[in-house]
Amino acid sequence: MVMNRERLAEMLLEVGALKFGDFVLSSGKRSDYYVDIKEACTHPKVLDALTDALLEVLPDGDVLAGPELGAVPLVSVLSVKAGLPMAIVRKRKKEYGTGERIVGDVRGRKVVLVDDVATTGGSLLEALEAIEEEGGEVRDAVVVVDRQEGAEEALKERGVRLSSVLTADDLRGLRDAESTARG
């Protein structure tokens, strides 16, 4: 069942995980929309629909890996749906040795990185480094929302292809369609 992007974006609107207006992001930058996939994942129907959509765009790989915390609900449900093992990349913690930084086995495996939102690609690149340190190979990353703010280019430089369920353009397209409908 191909989940259409518009319906997914509407679900995010309905649960208050997508808002349009004038926002200042945690990075300090301004944005005309706000999206919180972590919050969206706390609603079972949304988490179910988002992981079905991720399954449809999921590139080939041996194991799914997501950085703590936002990716963990997505990668867990996706792992069961896809029947693929998963791994969790913990945030950089002084007391962790590299070995303990990753829950799960990535050594010698083709790893698909999964995350909720890609902005500049910073957290994906950090997870990529931790996985490569542990002997894993990353050729693909997949996210729910690509904010189209540099992640694709940054990952391309490291030989990683970024796919997404929704882009910033998709979200703005929905906003414009809704405002035209309201006339």
Add this chain to the structure above:
Amino acid sequence: MVMNRERLAEMLLEVGALKFGDFVLSSGKRSDYYVDIKEACTHPKVLDALTDALLEVLPDGDVLAGPELGAVPLVSVLSVKAGLPMAIVRKRKKEYGTGERIVGDVRGRKVVLVDDVATTGGSLLEALEAIEEEGGEVRDAVVVVDRQEGAEEALKERGVRLSSVLTADDLRGLRDAESTARG
């Protein structure tokens, strides 16, 4: 389908997430078994079986909440299977205000706490406090493994009933059955 406990314990053994011998736990205490449910959850068949088993013992509630990190794969898959909203209780972080400490809505709701392992009940009690600070009510907690080292009593003192899929006795029962079978 009632998943029998022995088969679940065998699955944990098969993926190396359950071991018998002489171990020193992170707490410094000695133990005749070692169990790592975080590691077990990285195997899709095990995560699927554990969440089916949790579903069978799941007490009544409005929302499922689990402490970061070990509970998050369990509570995410369980949320989709049970069709119940979920919440994640972040570890105590100085920079988090209480409001940001919990991802998801627990205010005015009957919350079932979910975790991977209960030992003394410490992390469950910490999560309980964060949820109560946010206006949630906790009457039940459910874990995959109850190590039977004080958690049940500690939670009872706070009016919370602890249920589990497996207990330390179950795990030792499997060990003894296997060694008898080997003759």
